[in-house]
């Protein structure tokens with residue numbers, strides 16, 4: 001029996017909607033095929049962007065989209081991706097398979113996509129191989145409303161009005177693919193580059209510094225000490241990899257209980273990472289002005305057999321749904337510092353929400369978790385106390401359930417719960433302290449098999465269904481979570 005106390009009449013901090021953000025890189029079939037098919041494609045599209053993908057993304061209310069990378073960002077030169085498409089130069093995408101990048105999807109197409117799906121743009125600039133001038137001019141091109149060389153070029157390329165650009169990343173993984181820099185060196189470069197990421201006209205841009213890889217606390221220490229006052233956000237990257245090495249990350253679909261457990265245990269490591277990085281940030285920024293952005297996270301397995309190893313295409317099972325549910329609960333519960341997160345990646349890459357094959361499209365179990373959790377966007381976090389049983393495997397254990405709760409602007413309470421145990425139901429006694437709901441409704445995502453996933457032939461195998469294993473009496477709820485499930489409850493007053 002688990003016990004949860006939700007302090008439903010309290011709550012001070014808002015869960016930033018951007019915690020439900022996404023990431024699309026020029027990598028494998030994410031941008032090309034997954035999003036961009038071109039205006040002359042037989043696949044239904046609007047100005048070259050797939051209609052089916054746009055429709056699916058609108059449904060989950062994508063708040064923010066990070067682009068163009070990833071490692072690709074530090075070798076991307078934005079001028080190659082504007083102007084008449086037939087005249088755009090090509091480049092080699094050296095990070096991701098050495099394929100030719102023809103730059104058909106560039107700044108205008110990205111910002112058009114953001115407008116179509118209702119997302120705010122988060123552009124990541126090139127520090128590794130780009131110049132300060134190039135970065136400065138990109139911001140001017142996108143945001144300046146007066147007469148200037150870059151704003152005039154934008155007009156010449158068909159866009160009169162500037163766009164709003166609320167987030168700009170100053171490099172990506174500059175400790176690795178973005179230039180193999182040491183933290184002191186990057187901190188200085190960050191200070192220099194960000195100076196020229198200017199607020200032009202009415203645009204107000206938040207500057208995001210490249211943050212640590214996983215548990216590199218030294219990186220956070222140096223960045224906060226040397227450059228904290230020049231940044232609005234610091235990014236953190238952490239991937240859940242069940243296997244022991246890059247050569248053996250584990251299969252996306254062919255796994256047993258041991259790997260199920262390892263994956264979920266490793267995903268829960270996110271909580272410790274946030275706590276420890278946030279502790280360092282608190283020392284330099286006790287007011288929590290600087291946000292921690294987990295702008296790459298998700299599962300990373302061996303690629304689907306028979307696919308290009310550099311394209312990072314993997315299937316997505318019920319296990320990925322649990323990873324998403326657990327991780328999003330962690331982010332919600334740290335909403336005082338974590339104010340954006342971007343799962344990697346949107347389509348056809350790593351823990352994707354959407355998979356495509358030619359004209360066919362399927363949504364993954366991870367997609368459904370984002371759909372179930374969307375009421376948390378911009379809602380007030382409700383502090384919870386959880387007493388959970390343990391889920392034990394081979395002498396190791398993790399909590400059997402996870403929870404987060406929020407109150408939306410219409411005073412409805414939202415609870416999202418995960419039961420990670422593949423064998424046992426979880427009986428939960430939940431007290432909504434201070435609130436007696438008039439109705440409680442829910443949805444559940446589960447399956448009989450932990451490896452269950454959606455395919456183009458069977459797209460609805462893992463999909464939410466109404467949840468009725470809940471009863472309530474005034475402030476008390478009794479809930480039975482099925483084994484390996486994600487449940488979203490809405491308690492209305």
Ligand code: AHR
Pocket residue numbers: 025069070071072172173296344345350
């Ligand atoms: O998401 C795939 C890659 O993972 C990104 O390009 C890079 O930033 C990270 O290492």
